[in-house]
Amino acid sequence: MNFTLKIWRQENAKAKGRFKTYKVENISPDCSFLEMLDILNQQLIEDKIELPVDPIAFDHDCREGICGMCSLYINGRPHGPEQGTTACQLHMRKFKDGDTITVEPWRAKAFPVIKDLMVDRSAFDKIIQEGGYISVTTGGVPDANAIPIPKEDADLAMDAAACIGCGACVAACKNASAMLFVAAKVSQFALLPQGRVEAEKRVQAMVAKMDELGFGSCTNTYACEAECPKNISVENIARLNREYLKAKIKHADRKREAGGFG
Amino acid sequence: MTKLNSKIPEGPLHQKWTHYKANQKLVSPANKRKLEVIVVGTGLAGASAAASFGEMGFNVKVFCIQDSPRRAHSIAAQGGINAAKNYPNDGDSIWRLFYDTIKGGDYRAREANVYRLAEVSSNIIDQCVAQGVPFARDYAGYLDNRSFGGAQVSRTFYARGQTGQQLLLGAYGALSKEIKRGSVQMYTRHEMLDLVLVDGRARGIIARNLVTGAIERFAAHAVVLATGGYGNVYFLSTNAMNSNASAAWKAHKRGAFFGNPAFVQIHPTCIPVHGDYQSKLTLMSESLRNDGRIWVPKKKEDAEAIRAGKLKANDISEDDRDYYLERRYPAFGNLVPRDVASRAAKERCDAGFGVGLTGLAVYLDFADAIRRLGKDVIESRYGNLFQMYEKIVDENPYETPMMIYPAVHYTMGGLWVDYELQSTIPGLFVAGEANFSDHGANRLGASALMQGLADGYFVLPYTIQNYLADQITVPKFRTDLPEFDAAAQEARERLEQLLSVQGKYSVDTLHKRLGKIMWDYVGMARDKAGLKFAIEEIRKLRKEFWENVYVPGTLEGVNDELMKASRLADYLELAELIARDALHRNESCGGHFRVEYQTEDGEALRNDEEFKYVAAWEWIGLDAEPVLHKETLDYEFVEIKTRNYKS
Numbered sequence: 001m002n003f004t005l006k007i008w009r010q011e012n013a014k015a016k017g018r019f020k021t022y023k024v025e026n027i028s029p030d031c032s033f034l035e036m037l038d039i040l041n042q043q044l045i046e047d048k049i050e051l052p053v054d055p056i057a058f059d060h061d062c063r064e065g066i067c068g069m070c071s072l073y074i075n076g077r078p079h080g081p082e083q084g085t086t087a088c089q090l091h092m093r094k095f096k097d098g099d100t101i102t103v104e105p106w107r108a109k110a111f112p113v114i115k116d117l118m119v120d121r122s123a124f125d126k127i128i129q130e131g132g133y134i135s136v137t138t139g140g141v142p143d144a145n146a147i148p149i150p151k152e153d154a155d156l157a158m159d160a161a162a163c164i165g166c167g168a169c170v171a172a173c174k175n176a177s178a179m180l181f182v183a184a185k186v187s188q189f190a191l192l193p194q195g196r197v198e199a200e201k202r203v204q205a206m207v208a209k210m211d212e213l214g215f216g217s218c219t220n221t222y223a224c225e226a227e228c229p230k231n232i233s234v235e236n237i238a239r240l241n242r243e244y245l246k247a248k249i250k251h252a253d254r255k256r257e258a259g260g261f262g
Numbered sequence: 263m264t265k266l267n268s269k270i271p272e273g274p275l276h277q278k279w280t281h282y283k284a285n286q287k288l289v290s291p292a293n294k295r296k297l298e299v300i301v302v303g304t305g306l307a308g309a310s311a312a313a314s315f316g317e318m319g320f321n322v323k324v325f326c327i328q329d330s331p332r333r334a335h336s337i338a339a340q341g342g343i344n345a346a347k348n349y350p351n352d353g354d355s356i357w358r359l360f361y362d363t364i365k366g367g368d369y370r371a372r373e374a375n376v377y378r379l380a381e382v383s384s385n386i387i388d389q390c391v392a393q394g395v396p397f398a399r400d401y402a403g404y405l406d407n408r409s410f411g412g413a414q415v416s417r418t419f420y421a422r423g424q425t426g427q428q429l430l431l432g433a434y435g436a437l438s439k440e441i442k443r444g445s446v447q448m449y450t451r452h453e454m455l456d457l458v459l460v461d462g463r464a465r466g467i468i469a470r471n472l473v474t475g476a477i478e479r480f481a482a483h484a485v486v487l488a489t490g491g492y493g494n495v496y497f498l499s500t501n502a503m504n505s506n507a508s509a510a511w512k513a514h515k516r517g518a519f520f521g522n523p524a525f526v527q528i529h530p531t532c533i534p535v536h537g538d539y540q541s542k543l544t545l546m547s548e549s550l551r552n553d554g555r556i557w558v559p560k561k562k563e564d565a566e567a568i569r570a571g572k573l574k575a576n577d578i579s580e581d582d583r584d585y586y587l588e589r590r591y592p593a594f595g596n597l598v599p600r601d602v603a604s605r606a607a608k609e610r611c612d613a614g615f616g617v618g619l620t621g622l623a624v625y626l627d628f629a630d631a632i633r634r635l636g637k638d639v640i641e642s643r644y645g646n647l648f649q650m651y652e653k654i655v656d657e658n659p660y661e662t663p664m665m666i667y668p669a670v671h672y673t674m675g676g677l678w679v680d681y682e683l684q685s686t687i688p689g690l691f692v693a694g695e696a697n698f699s700d701h702g703a704n705r706l707g708a709s710a711l712m713q714g715l716a717d718g719y720f721v722l723p724y725t726i727q728n729y730l731a732d733q734i735t736v737p738k739f740r741t742d743l744p745e746f747d748a749a750a751q752e753a754r755e756r757l758e759q760l761l762s763v764q765g766k767y768s769v770d771t772l773h774k775r776l777g778k779i780m781w782d783y784v785g786m787a788r789d790k791a792g793l794k795f796a797i798e799e800i801r802k803l804r805k806e807f808w809e810n811v812y813v814p815g816t817l818e819g820v821n822d823e824l825m826k827a828s829r830l831a832d833y834l835e836l837a838e839l840i841a842r843d844a845l846h847r848n849e850s851c852g853g854h855f856r857v858e859y860q861t862e863d864g865e866a867l868r869n870d871e872e873f874k875y876v877a878a879w880e881w882i883g884l885d886a887e888p889v890l891h892k893e894t895l896d897y898e899f900v901e902i903k904t905r906n907y908k909s
Contacts, residue, residue, distance in 0.1 A: 012819060012820075028537050028539065030536050030537060030656070031537065031539055032541075032654075034541065035539050035540065035541050038539070038541055038770070039539055042768055042770060042771075045768040045812060045814060045823065046766070046767065046768050046771065046812070052814070053812075053814035053815075054814060054815065055814065055822070055823060057820050057822060059329060060503055061328060061333055061335070061502040061503055061504050062333075062335060062337065062338045062502040062503075063502070063503060063541060063542045063544075064338055064542075064544050064545075064650065065650065065653075066337050066338050066424065066426075066427055067328070067333040067335070067337050067338065067502060068330075068332070068333060068337075069328060069329065069333050082653075084649075085653060089650070089653050089654070091653065091654070091656070093656065114473055114820060115819065115820040118820065120329070121329055121330065122329065122330070122450065124330065125330050125331070125332075125438065125441075125448075125450075128332075128434070128435070128438045129438045129439075129441050129442040130442065132435060132438060133393070133394075133435025133436060133438055133439050134392065134393050134394045134435065135439055136389075136392045136393055136436075137314075137317040137436075138310075138313070138314045138317060138389060138436070138719050138720075138723065139385070139389070139719075139720075141388045141389055141391075141392035142388065142392070143388055144347070144384075144387045144388045144390075144391040144397075144405055145347075145349060145404050145405055147391075148399075148402060148403030148404055149399060149403050150399075150403050151399045151400065151401050151403060154396050154397070154398070154399045154403075155396075157394075157396040158396040158398075158421060158422060158428075161396050161421075161428060161431065162422075162424060162427075164427075165330065165332055188394060188396065189394050192394050192396070194391070194392055194393075194394050195394050
């Protein structure tokens with residue numbers, strides 16, 4: 001198969017980017033999208049088709065759809081045309097011979113470009129650091145079977161926990177909102193008895209951090225769910241909203257009570 | 263030979279760890295605040311160790327090469343994690359997990375370490391549940407188990423086919439908690455270039471900032487390497503693209519002995535190679551062997567017809583199928599250990615019974631299980647794996663059998679460590695896949711996650727104190743010491759040298775050539791002549807690399823090719839050591855199969871009299887022969903036997 005690629009090139013965070021056009025030929029339909037970029041880079045490096053030689057920078061690692069490192073905006077869609085698939089698991093058989101394919105980085109204020117197709121997603125780590133965990137320390141915990149958890153709850157928690165933190169939800173959202181990402185983590189713990197203890201504090205802290213870091217507000221258009229490579233449901237956002245509201249009401253109640261005694 | 267002291271505590275096996283903990287030195291809370299620890303790598307071992315050190319009160323610096331600590335390759339582990347909980351009441355115990363691991367490793371692991379691993383395995387599950395890891399549960403709400411190879415009990419805990427992901431996110435959560443608390447400083451997109459020794463002790467690292475390109479220095483009282491294995495020496499493996507051996511190799515060149523480098527695990531169930539553009543291989547979890555049956559056609563003409571595209575798997579009648587694992591190993595059947603299953607697949611394919619276009623594939627068939635349990639049950643157990651298979655191969659495994667073939671997956675070998683997980687460099691500890699410790703010559707499925715978390719949560723937090731207790735009067739190190747200057751200078755010069763070659767070939771071109779040598783001659787079947795040939799070829803290729811590699815760009819900013827070249831330069835040295843170790847070990851054991859040493863029915867033939875030891879290699883210099891040190895393995899508690907999975 002032959003393709004024309006329009007790829008975003010940007011020297012660094014401060015430089016102005018632009019599209020450049022490349023051609024790749026004789027690509028096997030079984031080749032993955034990232035392997036196709038490998039082939040292009042191989043040509044840039046060994047055939048020196050343009051000087052100075054500067055292979056395309058893109059993030060990737062496990063290439064089996066689980067590390068969340070790959071982050072390509074392909075033909076206007078995060079991770080490309082195939083539903084529920086990361087760019088590394090997308091294969092060229094999903095395109096038509098002769099297609100022109102546009103490849104861009106994630107575009108969001110909170111994810112600045114580092115080089116070409118690489119972006120800085122450390123904002124996600126910062127949100128998790130605000131409370132995307134249960135504050136248990138190592139050791140001194142009860143037997144794993146001490147607290148039975150209904151299978152339905154455990155399964156729903158697992159559905160939410162399947163998030164790979166790639167940022168496709170942010171890239172898909174016209175407001176660049178991180179609601180689905182935050183909701184997935186909040187939901188996982190809200191559904192488990194171990195996570196309930198800190199549930200109120202967690203949801204408030206994570207939402208506040210998300211807002212602070214420049215992610216937009218939820219558009220309610222569900223673009224995030226549609227583009228999520230792990231099919232994380234927007235029902236998690238509904239759960240987050242309930243948790244957030246509950247936490248706020250409780251917080252207000254407590255303030256009032258404290259005031260009453262003071 | 264006197265250099266190796268494994269420091270195994272006295273006493274009966276089941277009291278060694280208790281005894282150690284009761285007698286080790288501790289560091290008081292006030293002194294912990296004065297001490298710094300560097301952890302390199304944020305997989306299960308690194309993240310769990312760093313989080314635990316932070317909780318204890320040490321000042322921790324953590325490094326990872328990815329953009330977030332959550333992306334370390336532990337994330338990709340699928341099937342599960344073993345623990346001797348005996349929740350299913352099927353006869354498991356600490357002893358049995360210990361015994362299965364020793365036996366699975368073909369009697370080439372250290373008893374005391376393995377027993378401790380089995381002992382703490384239960385704590386890991388408790389810890390992970392407390393962290394909110396959503397393990398699979400039954401309808402009563404209790405934890406579910408499944409079976410893995412090399413065991414006759416169900417002791418594997420799992421979270422669908424994403425167990426590694428969930429355990430890593432648990433450890434990443436713990437790490438994030440400590441980063442927020444300020445006890446841990448996280449350095450993402452940093453790659454370690456060298457280890458810094460001061461007065462013979464590990465005191466810091468040199469790392470490259472992968473965004474700015476700056477070569478940076480970091481000092482500490484102790485260094486922990488949790489940087490994973492070296493499977494990518496083979497180019498094609500199930501490892502992530504950025505997984506590499508450079509941190510471990512640099513430590514080796516600074517004096518840490520390398521243990522059993524030849525012990526490489528080739529996993530039986532991976533998606534077969536399909537083209538020369540392929541960048542990596544994808545594992546299909548061992549858990550699939552719970553319900554999948556492995557077979558090839560009984561008749562060669564059927565296999566030929568399948569390869570020619572004239573017949574399909576489903577055209578072959580039941581009577582014409584050879585379920586060769588069930589035939590050869592009736593007691594364990596499809597759940598024999600990985601090394602056994604891989605060799606059996608290779609044997610059938612080499613004999614002309616392989617399927618797929620290349621003939622290098624066997625079937626993994628779920629038709630029986632789907633008939634017995636229904637498609638829904640199979641989907642709930644393996645749905646994501648089936649989906650992944652379909653995406654890559656473009657075939658529906660619910661309808662046609664999967665095609666699989668062995669691929670490089672895990673390295674049992676690694677930096678030699680003693681019972682405290684300390685290398686031969688004082689103050690350098692090594693955890694997880696990066697060390698050689700617990701799996702002998704073959705690792706059992708679902709034991710890597712167990713070992714990574716055991717090392718990080720429950721072993722290092724104790725043993726590192728025993729070392730640091732003597733360091734409390736040592737002030738914090740400055741990075742302007744001459745040792746740091748020299749190491750940083752050396753690291754910079756090496757990168758400059760790589761950039762200056764300006765040859766013809768990309769790093770990938772040369773890496774693929776190395777991979778082919780390794781797979782053909784240092785892979786599943788090895789022999790003396792082939793290994794000698796491989797060593798020559800590797801040396802030639804190393805020369806060619808330094809004369810003809812082309813690395814574009816400069817030292818500044820993002821430069822992936824530069825880092826890839828730096829890693830390959832290390833692989834080219836490590837590859838030779840792997841081949842040398844394989845050549846010296848005149849026996850077959852576990853994943854190390856020398857064709858000269860096999861039984862009449864093609865099973866591995868160990869030589870306990872001459873090779874019941876850990877081979878720990880000492881680096882002398884680039885063109886000098888490495889020095890072999892032997893740690894004899896004394897089996898005080900287990901009776902050594904020939905592994906038997908037949909009856």
